[in-house]
Amino acid sequence: MTIKPLVIALGLITGSVVLSACNSTNDNKTPITDTQNLAAQHSDAKPVVYQVFTRLFGNTNSNNIPWGTKEQNGVGKFADFTPKALSEIKAMGVSHVWYTGVLHHALVGDYTEYGIVLDDPDVVKGRAGSPYAVKDYYNVNPDLAVNPANRLAEFEALIARTHEAGMKVVIDIVPNHVARNYQSLSAPQGISDFGANDDTSVTYARDNNFYYVTGEDFSVPSSQDYQVLGGEPHPLADGQFTESPAKWTGNGARAAQPHIHDWYETVKVNYGVKPDGSYDFATLPAQYAQLDYRAHYAFWQDKKLPDSWYKFRDITYYWLDKGVDGFRYDMAEMVPVEFWSFLNASIKMKNPDAFLLAEVYNPTLYRAYIEQGKMDYLYDKVGLYDSLKALMQGKGTAQQVLDVHASVKDIAPHMLHFLENHDEQRIASPEFAGDANKGKPAMVVSHLLSQSPTLLYFAQSVGEDGSEMAGFGKPSRTSIFDYIGVPAHQAWMNQGKFDGALLSEEQKALRAYYQKLMNMASFSAIAQGELVSTPVTTRSGQSATNVIGFGRQSESQRLVVISNFDADAPQTVSVTLPAGWQGNAIDRLEQHGQVALNNNQLTVTLAPLASAVFELEN
Structure with missing residues (x-):
């Protein structure tokens, strides 16, 4: 989810967590108890996650009218993920497909003939709507179905096709907030809607699903800079939305009329965190950070927990039963870590191999959400992504990248690496790098630096620049x-x-480059190997500021990775290898051929934006 100013984030963790910096960059060993599960997932290759914005993937319409309807601009379908499409995705080394925007979220479109209540554009962002304003957790977006009445079956068929193609399925779960107009038409018998049983006469009650602004009605935010649907007429676009009493907004804003930059289209879910930030549930004893998910599961069995905890457990069970293999959790750090202990342990008891990825941006919370919250993976955004972006833009150094990676040495296999996703700018956009080729050395480093999963965003490998003005937001x-x-x-x-x-x-060449690079996830030195420090110096003997080099080794393979981030000039560098690293080095990525080592020194000249992945002959 796009980060905007947060008014309040309730109940992050118990206790405090200190981020420890490390000098060593050996990321092979970690004290986390559940690494056995990660090792099983990495047995042949480390995970490569292909994130695809499902609505956009199969759309062939090129009108691109700002604020255009689906009839004007087109919309992709589940059916567009044909066996051919999935085989091409698989060929990029992909192990997991993250289908973004699958769940039924609020949108400006008329599906009343299918029993779906109209959504009010005054509380919908854009015309197609935010995938993070979920309206029905037990069904999927009707836009994505050839036959909206059969939409759930069409998604189940896509799950089956994805599995047949040899990949696993990941979908979003958005635990912190839901759409203001939440209404499930498809919930299993006995499951009530969020808020259906709330006591709305009080601001807070433990088993309420929402927080309330008692005695006040909701008011649509006002702004002179923003017009709903770009100012185009719509019968419901009247600046009004009925909600009485008003609920707290998704980012924690407590006013009956949120600000236009608040997450006003959503409402905050209550997990038993009181308005003063104190907890209305049992806290997790410190020793559980060292215990596995089975112990966590047992801990919660005799506890009385807030209703929202059980609602989200039931939602994840529902999708696991449909064949979904894992979840990406939106803004996980805005939900108490104890809830994640409960939920993730429950999921792992049902499917020990479930892939659990969380959007967490605060480095001081990383270890708590992994150790106590039992997350498999977290975004490495604030550290690795930000430092690589700075280097790509000429604002950072190679050492800064290595230093931020060293700071998460103990949890490195748990940190998902990426250069693009739905929240971030496209590499080729002028606001980022202005040239997709500048992503090549960064992707080499991002992908090969650690055992951690790599995320590849759809169209990244063909240089999409994100320049289309769609409506809500900016290019x-x-x-x-x-x-x-x-x-x-x-x-x-x-x-x-x-x-x-x-x-x-040029696009074909870029995609071929990505394909070769991404398939290096199966190299043993990458999937199971450890990171080895290999200092890089220039001809003058100085540390290279825009060239990153490192080694990776397993029992059967030794690799030396070198990337030149200079877009204008070649760089000749010497890489100091550990004692015993002898023999010839053969580049497995580009055209550097075979290079001989001399007294544990590997010297190579890299063209602008070029990289080499040298394998040492045993």
Whole structure:
């Protein structure tokens, strides 16, 4: 979810967690108890997650009218993920497909003939709506179905096709907030809607699902800079939305009329955190940080817990039973870590191999959410992504990248690496790097630095620049709020042939580069190996500021990775290898051929933005 100013984030963790910096960069060993599960997932290759914005993937329409309807601008369907499309995704080394925007969220469109209540555009961002304003947790977005009445079955068929293609399925769970107009048409018998049994006469009660602004009605935020649907008329776009009493807004804003920059289209879910921040549930004893999910599961069995905890457990069980293999948790740090202990332990008891990924941005919380919250993986955004972006933009150094990675040495295998996702700017956008090729050395480092999973965003490998003005928000990010075509992706898709025939030669070369690189996830030195320090110096003997080098080794393989971030000039560098690293080095990535080592020194000249992945002959 796009980060905006937070008014209050209730109940993050119990106690305090200190981020410890380390000098060593050996990321192979970690004290986390559940690493056995990670090792099982990494047995043949480390995970590669392909994030795809489901609504946009199969759309062939290129009108791209700002604020356009789905009839004007088109919309992709589950059916567009054909066996051919999935095989091409798999060929990129992908192990997991994160289908973003699957759950039924609020949108501006008329599906009343299917019994779906109209959503009010005054509390919908964009025309297609935010995937993080979920309206019904027990069904999927009707936009994505060829036959909306059959939408759940169409998604179940996609799950089956994805599995047949040899990949696993990940979907979003948004625990911190739901759409203001939440209404499930598909909940199993005996499951009530969020808020259906709340006592709305009080601000807070433990088993209320929401917080309330008692005695006040909700008011739509006002702004001179923003017009609903870009000012286009709509019968419900009247600046009014009935909600009495008003609920707290998703980011914790407590006013009956939130600010236009609040998450006003959503309401905050109550997990038993009182308005003063104190907890209305049992806290997790410190020793549980060292215990596995089975112990966590047992701890919660005799506890009386807030209703929202059980609601989200039931939701995840529902999707696991449908064949979903894992979840990406939106804004997980805004939900108490004890809840994650309960939920993730419950999930692992049902599916020990479930893939659990959390959006957490505060480094001081990382270890708590992994050790106590039993997360498999967290975003490495504030550290690795931010430092790589700075280096790509000429604002950072190679050492800064290595230093931030060293600071998470003990949890490195748990930190998901990425250069693009739905929240971040496209590499090729002028606001980021302005050239997709500048992503090549950064992706080499991001992908090969650790055993951790790598996320590849759809159209990243063909240089999409996110320049389309879709409606809500600004270009540089591919819109998640409106109906839009994604030009570089459409060229690869080629009207559903998925053969890349319409790509330029430069785009074809970029995709081939990504394909070779991403499949290095199966190299043993990458999947199971440890990081080895290999200092990089220039001809003058100085530390290289824009060249990153490191080694990775397993029992059967030794690799030396070197990337030149200079976009204008070649760099000649010497890499000091550990004692015993002898023999010839063969580049497995580009065209550097074979390089001989001399007294544990590997000297190579890298062209601008070039990288090498040298394998040492045993």
